[in-house]
Amino acid sequence: MTPTTPFARVRPATVLDAGPLAEAHRTAWWETYGEVVPAEAHPEPAESARGWWEAALSDPDGPTTWVAVRDGAVVGFSRAVAPGAGNVRPLELQLLYVLAAEQGRRTGTHLLQMAVGDAPCALWVAAHDLRAQGFFRHHGFGLDGTREQRWGGLTVARMLR
Ligand SMILES: CC(C)(COP(=O)(O)OP(=O)(O)OC[C@H]1O[C@@H](n2cnc3c(N)ncnc32)[C@H](O)[C@@H]1OP(=O)(O)O)[C@@H](O)C(=O)NCCC(=O)NCCS
Numbered sequence: 001m002t003p004t005t006p007f008a009r010v011r012p013a014t015v016l017d018a019g020p021l022a023e024a025h026r027t028a029w030w031e032t033y034g035e036v037v038p039a040e041a042h043p044e045p046a047e048s049a050r051g052w053w054e055a056a057l058s059d060p061d062g063p064t065t066w067v068a069v070r071d072g073a074v075v076g077f078s079r080a081v082a083p084g085a086g087n088v089r090p091l092e093l094q095l096l097y098v099l100a101a102e103q104g105r106r107t108g109t110h111l112l113q114m115a116v117g118d119a120p121c122a123l124w125v126a127a128h129d130l131r132a133q134g135f136f137r138h139h140g141f142g143l144d145g146t147r148e149q150r151w152g153g154l155t156v157a158r159m160l161r
Pocket of ligand 1: 032093094095096097098099102103104105106107108110111123124125126129130131132133134135139
């Protein structure tokens, strides 16, 4: 794909984005984990359902979801939550996905910046995904040695900044 503009536009999502966000989540999820998590090992993630996004985006107390749009299509999104007292960082990057065809165009950087700025933050990343870990290291995060097992035996590693 040849981009028509240098950067995707990043803006806050509204409830009208629920359908495209669910679709983009499903695509990004399978692009990221499809080869390591067998399809039969777990159900479709909650965030791949339009209803999950409709509820999340219509909650007036909920965090902002940031959506990246290129040529009218959702090509990435991010969302950080405040996990509350007692957590290792005041912010957790809950979601950051850029569709494969859009990667390497700074969309991930822009989505990360909008969701967490330069704040101290925690996130979980697939332990095998050295590319994503390199991206986050580039942005000041480091592995803290904590690992967890998630769906279908996927190992995730925690990174902190
Ligand atoms: C990780 C991810 C968000 C990165 O998004 P992206 O749009 O491809 O990244 P960008 O184009 O913004 O990368 C920009 C910068 O990071 C650097 N970078 C990217 N990957 C890197 C790597 N592996 N090692 C070092 N630096 C890296 C680039 O050199 C670039 O630096 P610059 O801004 O100084 O020029 C994206 O690849 C993705 O969605 N992956 C799958 C899902 C995932 O793993 N999400 C994270 C867990 S929630």
